[in-house]
Amino acid sequence: MAEEDYRCEPCGIYCRDDADAKRHEHVWHSSRDIWLCPTIGDIQSGPLAAYFFPIDQPAEDAACPLCSVLFTDLAKLYPKLDDWAARVKHLEVDHEVGKCQAARRFLQSGDMLLHLANTHSVSLSDYTGEVIDSCKRAEPPFAETAGRPFLEAADGADPTPTQTNT
Ligand SMILES: [Zn+2]
Numbered sequence: 734m735a736e737e738d739y740r741c742e743p744c745g746i747y748c749r750d751d752a753d754a755k756r757h758e759h760v761w762h763s764s765r766d767i768w769l770c771p772t773i774g775d776i777q778s779g780p781l782a783a784y785f786f787p788i789d790q791p792a793e794d795a796a797c798p799l800c801s802v803l804f805t806d807l808a809k810l811y812p813k814l815d816d817w818a819a820r821v822k823h824l825e826v827d828h829e830v831g832k833c834q835a836a837r838r839f840l841q842s843g844d845m846l847l848h849l850a851n852t853h854s855v856s857l858s859d860y861t862g863e864v865i866d867s868c869k870r871a872e873p874p875f876a877e878t879a880g881r882p883f884l885e886a887a888d889g890a891d892p893t894p895t896q897t898n899t
Pocket residue numbers: 741742743744745746757758761762876
């Protein structure tokens with residue numbers, strides 16, 4: 734078969750065979766799921782905001798989705814703060830949200846969960862799945878963010894990019 738059959742349209746490189754072309758497509762041109770350690774801003778503007786900062790009056794038994802502490806108990810802990818300020822304080826103090834390096838990222842949901850449990854005192858509950866999902870982002874295809882260094886590579890070079898993100 735002619736090698737033109739395995740030419741990648743967007744970047745114009747030739748792949749050795751169909752499997753190589755598929756691998757190239759997957760590595761360079763597919764978006765993938767990553768998980769980011771949340772900031773206070775992420776929580777305030779993301780799906781968890783419905784728990785922490787509901788539009789309606791929260792139920793009596795409303796609790797932190799990260800650790801299940803009752804918001805009514807939080808209010809007693811911080812009597813001088815209004816409800817929302819008390820919850821932000823709880824996120825900062827008890828869950829150390831915002832203390833991680835910016836853009837702390839994980840390639841597996843399980844790694845995200847471990848990090849949340851170990852570093853942010855997140856305990857397993859019915860909400861844990863939602864907490865993990867709220868951290869999920871679609872990372873754009875590698876070719877759009879990393880340039881195309883392999884275009885200058887010698888003919889027949891492996892089109893797999895060097896992994897620079899850890
Ligand atoms: Zn390509």
